Amino acid sequence: MSVLFRLRRCYSSATFILSPNSSSPLTSKQKSRTALRLLKSETNPERILDICRAASLCPDFHLDRRAFFLAVSKLSAAHHFAGIRLFLDDLKSRPYLRHNERFLSHAIVLYGQANMLDDAIRTFTDDLPPPLSVKALNSLLFAAILAKNYKEVSRIYLQFPKAYSIQPNVDTYNTVIRAFAASGSSDSVYSVFAEMDRNSVRPNVTTLNNAIFGFYREEKFEDVGKVMKLMEDKYRVLPALSTYNVRIMSLCRLKRSSEAKALMEGMIDSGRKPDSVTYTSLIHGFSKEGHLDEAKRLFRDMKRRGFLPEGECYFTLVHFLCQGGEFESALEVAKECMEKSWYPNFTTMKSLVNGLAGLSKVDVAKELIKQIKEKFPENGEKWDQIEAGLSQ
Template identity: 65%
Template sequence: MSLLTRLRHIFQNRHFSTTILSPNSATPLTTKQKTRTAISLIKTEKNPERILEICRAAALTPDSQLDRVAFSLAVSKLTAANHFDGIRRFLDELKTRPDLRNERFLSHAIVLYGRATMLDHAIRTFKESEDFNVTRSVKSLNSLLFAAIAAKNYKEVSRIYLEFPKIYSIEPDLDTYNLVIKSFCESGSCGSVYSILDEMDRKSIKPNATTFSTLISGCYKEEKFEEVGKVLKLMEEKYRMYPGLSTYNVRIQGLCKLKRSKEAKALLEGMICRGRKPNSVSYSHLIHGFCKEGNFDDAKSLFSVMKKRGYLPDGDLYFTLVYYLSEGGDFESAFEVCKESMAKGWIPNFTTMKKVVNWLVSVEKFDDAKDVIKQIKGKFAANSDKWDEIEAALPQ
C-alpha cells in the first residue's frame, strides 16, 4: 500500500467515525468521548475487521492513558482471534501519521507487538526507528525488552540485553536491569539475577524496591524459601534498604500462590506487630489464597476484619469471594457478599450470578431472585434476553 493510499484510507476512516462511533448523534464527539465509545464497542465486538475500523475511527494516540487502554484491549482481542495480519496492517498504518512519528509511539507499537506475540515485528520496528527520523534511546530498548517478556521469549530477552546496547550505543538504565531480572525470575532462573546485580554495582546503578520485589517473587515461584532470607539480608546489609509494604505484599502473594496462606497470614500479623500497616492489597492476596485452598472461614473472617479496619475491597475481590463461595456451595454467604457488591455497582459475571439466582430459586427466595435479575438487567442490557428466560420461569 502506497503512502498516498494509506493516508487516504486513514482520512476516510476518520470521516467514517461519525457513523461508527456516534451513529445517532449530530453532535461531534470529543476526543475522550471517542475513546470511551471505542472501548465500549471493542469489548463486545467479535469481528476483527470491525475492531480495526473502530480503532481507526477513534484516531487513538499513545499520549493518552485512555487511548493506551483502547489500543491494548483491541490488540488483545485481535490476538485471541489470531488476526495477526490485521494487527500488523493497523500498526503500519499508524506509523504513517505525522503526529505519531516519534519514539513514544514506536515504543508503544513495540510493546503492542510483544503482547500479540509478534516479537519479530517488534524487533523490526525497533530497527526501523531511524527510517522515521526517530533516534533510538534506552526508552525504546526497554520497550523491546518488555515486548520480549510479554511474548514469553526469554532467550530473546537475553540476546537483546547482551547485543543491542553495544550495536546501537545505548547505555542501559535501572529499568533495563529490572526488566532483565524480571525475565530471569519468570523463566525460573532467579539464581542468575546476582550476576545482574554485580553488573549494576560496577556501573554504580543502585537497585530499588522493584528489583528486590521481583527477585523475591522469583524465589517463591521456585520455592527457594531460604533464598528469600538471603535476599532480605542482602537488601539491608549491602544496600541499606529495608522491606516496605510492597515487599511484604510480594511475600504474602508468593506464599498464597503456593497454598501456604496460613504462613502468609502469620507474616501479615507479624508485620502489624512491628508497627507496619498493611493495605487492601495485603488482605486481597490473603483472601484469594484462602479461597483457592477452600478455607472459606478464614477468607470470610479476613474480609470482615479488612472492612472493620477501614481497608476498602475492590470489585475484583468481591467477584473472587462470590465466585469461590458459590463454587464451594456456601450460597448464603455468597449472596450476602453479592448484595454488598451490587450496592456498590459491581456485578459478577453471568455464570456466577446465574448460580446465585438458581440457589435463591431453590430455597424459594423468589423476590430476592427477581430483585437481583432486575438490577443486572438495568446494568447490562446486552444480557437481558438471557435473564428474561430465567425470569419467565419464576413463579409470578
C-alpha cells in the same frame, strides 16, 4: 476535490462510525471515549479497525492508550495479526508519529502484547531514530516478556546494549529479573546483580520484589532470605509495603496462607500498615484453601480498618462461598458489590441463583435475576431460561 470537502467527508465518516445518530463533529476527547466504549463490546476485527481509525487515536493520551491496548487484545484474540500490523504500520507512516519515540516504544509493547515479537524488534531496529535510547530498549524487553519469549529477553539483554551503544538502567535490570522470575530461572538474578555492580547501577525495591517473587515461585525459600539480607546489608534497600504484599501473595499462591497471615501480623506489630492488596491476597488464599470462615473474618477486618475492597476481592469471595455452599453469605457479599455496580461473572451469579433456589429462596433468586437483566440486557435470554428452570 477541495480540501474543505475532504475534511468534511472525513468528519462525517468518523462521526457516523462512532456516533451514527449525531450529525455534528465529535471532539478528540469525545472520539476517544466513544471508541473505548464501542471497543469493549465489538468483536468483528474489521469493525475494530474502523473504530480505531475513526477515533484518530494518539499515544499521548491515556484514554487512547487504553483503546490501543483493548483493540490489539481483541485483534490478537481473533488472530487478526495482519490487521494489527497494517494498523500500526499506517500510524508509523504518519509524519507526526514517524520519529516519535514515545509512540514507537508504545507500538513495540503492543506488538509484544499480540505475540508479534519480530515486528517489535523490526520497529526497534528499523523505525526508531538514532541514537536508540534505554527507554526503547526497556520497551523491547517488556514486549518480549508479554510475548512470553524469555529466550529473546536474554538475547536482547546480552546483545542489544553493546550493539546499539545503550547503557542499561535500573529499569532494564528489573525487567530482566522479572523475566528470569517468570521463566523459572531465578538463580540467574545473582549474575544480574553482579552486572549492576559493574555498571554502578543501584538496585531498588522493584529489584528486590521481582527477585523474591521468582524465588517464591520456585519455592526456594532460603534464597528469599538471602536476597532480602543482601539488599538490606549491601544496598540499604529495605522492604516496602509492596515487598510484604509480594511475599504474602506468593505464600498464598503456594497454599501457605497461614504463614502469609502470620507475616501480615508481624508487619502490623512492627508498626507497618497493610492495605487492600494485602487483605485481598489473604482472602483469596484462605478461600482457595477452603477456609471460608477465615476469609470472611479477614473481609470484615479489612472493612473495619477502612480499606475498601476492589471488585476482584468481592468476586473472589462470592465465587468461593458459592463453591463452598454458603449461598446466603455469598448473597450478602454480592449485594454489597452490586450496589457499587460491580457484578461477578455469569458463571458465579448462575451458581448463586441456583444455590438460593436450592435453599427454597426462589423469590430471592428471581429478584437477583431481575437486577442482573437490568444491568446486562444482552444476556436476558440466558437468564430467562435459568429463571424458567427455577419455577419447575
